[in-house]
Amino acid sequence: MLAMPEKKPFSAYALAFFVISTLLFGLLSALIGGSGGYEQLVAPPLAPPRILFPIVWTILYIAMGVAAYFVWQTDDADRIPAIRLYYVQLAVNALWSLFFFRLDWRLFAFFWILLLIGLIVATWQRFRRLSTIAGWLLVPYLLWCVFAAYLNLGYYLLNA
DSSP states (O other): OOOOOOOOOOOHHHHHHHHHHHHHHHHHHHHHHOOTTGGGSOOOTTOOOTTHHHHHHHHHHHHHHHHHHHHHTSOOTTHHHHHHHHHHHHHHHHHHHIIIIISOOHHHHHHHHHHHHHHHHHHHHHHHHHOHHHHHHHHHHHHHHHHHHHHHHHHHHHHO
């Protein structure tokens, strides 16, 4: 008979670490991004009001941090590479704001966000193998970034 792996006890410290570190990447993104004259740009169809972005991103970052916590709580040796990839894609995410807002490299930012989406998919694949819940928690993030890619390309095309 196969023995079931023991479940790790809940760790408030680990959960706080992953949620706070993820939120800090969001803060870094906001700090290095600036606004870049965003208000003066012609918006593509379906562009939400600007006030919605920090609300959505905060919710997404919290969900992502919880997902990373669930992966960390597994005893699988693949959790370490999965967490490393998670932080790499967070760094790529943070840099997108620099390219799009501060540097006004909108076309470059579009290709950068495609790289980010690829990294999110790779992270999602690893996370869902380790924790079904973690995989599901990344789905809204992936969908939002696909929508953000549409917006990015729209802003580029309408304001080139």
